[in-house]
Amino acid sequence: MAPGPQRRRLDPAVFNLPVGRLREGWFSDAYFTTTKDLLEAEGHHPRVLMQVFQKQRSLLGGIDEALAILKLGSGRQDADGTWRPGWDELEVHALFEGDEIAPHEAVLTIEGDYALFAHLETVYLGCLARRSLVMRNVRDVVAAAQGKPILFFPARHDHWLVQTGDGWAAHIAGAIGVSTDAQASWWGGRGIGTVPHALIAAYGGDTVAAARAFAGRYAREMNVTVLVDWENHSPRTAVAVADALGDQLWGVRLDTSESLVDESLRDLGDDAPRGVNVELARRVRAALDEAGHGHVKIVASGGFTVDKIRHFEEAGAPVDSYGVGSSLVRGANDFTADIVRVDGRPCAKVGRGERPNPRLQRVT
Incomplete structure (x- = not known):
């Protein structure tokens, strides 16, 4: 050839x-x-x-x-x-x-x-x-997500000196966003992010207050996405944030610890799955829709790998985007x-x- x-x-x-x-x-x-x-x-x-x-x-x-x-x-x-x-x-x-x-x-x-x-x-x-x-790993999760955006979030899991080239590799392989400006620097982009747990803590553990402050400053510059697992009742917190922010809210991010069962799943008893799972995504989606917030996207993160993304996709989980971290640099x-x-x-x-x-x- x-x-x-x-x-x-x-x-x-x-x-x-x-x-x-x-x-x-x-x-x-x-x-x-x-x-x-x-x-x-x-x-x-x-x-x-x-x-x-x-x-x-x-x-x-x-x-x-x-x-x-x-x-x-x-x-x-x-x-x-x-x-x-x-x-x-x-x-x-x-x-x-x-x-x-x-x-x-x-x-x-x-x-x-x-x-x-x-x-x-x-x-x-x-x-x-x-x-x-990095490129191979990102390509594999992009394929598993079947067209849903992949957010490249491994910066905190590795040395800062690798960020620039890793971000470029992820970009070429199909990641839709990276979390640091260094990762985006080779193509002139910017890092993207969500309302983090630390900011929620800085507002006394009040997710809505932190989200209001964040949206007030950054809603015109980025898609505002808010972590909703602080109180470990993601559907309830997601609706509270959506009620407070309205059209300023682009999405909510599920990030429940793999050691915890979200309180909204307690009715499942001993069979309740831990961490971010398909049923939790379904319940957050249902709660948002019932409250009139069908426009709000759901980002799933927390221990995602190729196999976990495939499982979510095969189950038809109502997830709009995946945030993937350490598995992309392993x-x-x-x-x-x-x-x-x-x-x-x-x-x-x-x-x-x-x-x-x-x-x-x-x-x-």
Whole structure:
């Protein structure tokens, strides 16, 4: 299959890379920096073909970030300390952000003097692994939700430094919103959120008072969504908030702890399900409709995974959107880089030979 037309890639400046640290190998496994030092000290400059792949059916994330690392970080330092960039001496081919990828399919090839980019392998493989993991996980929950919006809410479950790229990966994979400005920064968006438990606490545990204050300030800027589990009677609180806010209220968010049974389900006795569940969503929907608030949306959050979303959808739960957190940053999607050709001749360890991929496009 012939490659298609060239698509747009993110500008390297977007990533705000610590270029000096990358060039000196600060973030690299030591054996790669010593390899670069040895090759340069020995004056040994083999022209290699490096091939990068992974072993799952997935989506490719982090490729533009990896390319930026190569563009800005490759090169060598002259005797006088001047850095001589190496990108123009490399021939690089790559797939694009969000491309479907098969197990063992080459997603990136780098050809050129190995000493120019040996020190960068740790960093570009890490970008691909992290972003592809997030992208694949988000794609799976988007598919499970069958068109209902997915809100990307894992920021509090991981280190803040991963937010920018993770948010971009989620965006490409189909998430409709992210929770921090950092996560939305690469496409110029903004973080979105709900009235949080902390704000309700700041208003003495009065959800309605907190919601009124929030809507009064932000209703013209965002869809006002309010958590309604503070008193553990989500239908009653949802109606009280909707009565108070009227058209200013876009939605309510169910977030009951997995250790609790909502008071509205006590009539089910010992069989009452805990946490956010299908029956709770039905009762909140019914209460809102009976009170004349059919316009109010329901967002479900709290421990949602692909399987839990599928269960809700198969049961026909009246949920309009899902907020998904830690499950989107769990798992692994590791990448491997292998030299498969040296000075024009095949040279690869057993089982890692060259796999030409006509889908790759030259990166200029």
